[in-house]
Amino acid sequence: MRGRRLAAVPEEARIVDLTQDGRGIARIEGKTVFVADGLPGERVTLQRMVRHRSFDEAALVAVIEPSAERVTPQCPHFGVCGGCALQHLSPVAQLTFKQAQLLTNLARIGGVTPREILPPLGASPWSYRRRARLGVKYVAKKGRVLVGFRERAAPYVADLHECRVLAAPAGELIDPLAALVQSLSIAERVPQIEIAVAENGCALVLRVLASPGREDLERLAEFERERGVRIYLQPGGLDTVAPLSGDAPALRYSLTEFDLELEFLPTDFVQVNAELNARMVTRAVERLQPAPTDTVLDLFCGIGNLTLPAARRAGRVVGIEGDKVLVARARRNAELNRIQNAEFHAADLAAPCADLPWAARRYDRVLIDPPRAGAKEILPLIARCDASCVVYISCHAGSLARDAGILVREHGFSLASVGVMDMFPHTAHVEAMAVFVRQITK
DSSP states (O other): OOOEEOOOOOEEEEEEEEOTTSOEEEEETTEEEEETTOOTTOEEEEEEEEEOSSEEEEEEEEEEEOOTTBOOOSOTTBTTBTTOSOTTBOHHHHHHHHHHHHHHHIIIIIOOOOSEEOOOBOOOSSSOBOEEEEEEEEETTTTEEEEESBBTTSSSBOOOSOOSSBOTTGGGOHHHHHHHHHTSTTGGGOOEEEEEEETTEEEEEEEOSSOOOHHHHHHHHHHHHHHTOEEEEESSSGGGOEETTSOOOOEEEEEGGGTEEEEEOTTSOOOSBHHHHHHHHHHHHHHHOOOTTOEEEEESOTTTTTHHHHHTTSSEEEEEESOHHHHHHHHHHHHHTTOOSEEEEEOOTTSOOTTSGGGGSOOSEEEEOOOTTOOGGGHHHHHHTTOSEEEEEESOHHHHHHHHHHHHHHHSEEEEEEEEEOSSTTSOOOEEEEEEEEOOOO
């Protein structure tokens, strides 16, 4: 619903809560007002900017009484760049906020309450992001190319010079990348750059809507050499991504607790936060508790991030993934790590799967790491496979809550435990782990 822009005078109000996207909530004369950068408990001066029928949107003018949890944002671009929403809130308070969002969703949407709340999983809140997609735009009024995330409240590329959340060396490459693109003859035909940082290098995938000329290729190769990065060009779909300088070694990350090293390509899905991912995998396997005699089903398995650690503990693990490219990568990772008790199959998990051979088997335990839409379509299969324990990794609290309600009310499970994981510090994004156990009926 489109609102009406205002030229309102400043007002004072008390912030009483946070929205799911991290904005402060004030109530003025019975109407809800969303205040960017306001924190619960604060008394602020605000200015309403957009009026809607049931709520208004406001800008923060000044903080009169600050929250004890308010901190000074480290990034000079905070407030303009849309990459972060909560840098002004202490990291501990961010986790508290996310846990409250998770429990509220479970209660309101799923109608379920966990028996145990797990301690939040956190990691370093800075230089954590190993995967990112940055916008690129030549802005004629500025006379230069901009590289960065989108602005907070607009579709424009933010005017950045650094990024404190991107993993090294990517966070220091904003200005150099902008200068590189600006030097190309196709500067106005490069709309985005994908970044992938691994333990053995940093890859940059440039989306190119026109073929770079000879001098362009020379400049790209020089940047690659000087910065110690690997450049890939993407003229079309994902199948067109190719390294600039011939063959390039696969990127790698380790899960040292399980003596694993996994390979991936720069456009593959991997969890954004390497440190948090390692802790997540450890907790998932601990909560799954696979025995050497157990068979484990891993749904939405990707490149084997959870499958292969589980294979170190279980008798057999079966990984299912909709992307055939990722299935091939998972098989390759099993071979590289000399794991012989894991198998992988491609299947659309949003479509009926009951007639597929792997779906007809019995499984003792299930791992599931679905996309934001959740796993509603596959829940009946999980119920039929006779598993006693399901560990569900979620990147969307709402879909997790919905699926939790279905597993509990329709399929005989109870929600044993749940906890948030801070995969995306300084954002309102809520990542969680839920553990379901099958209820024993007498």
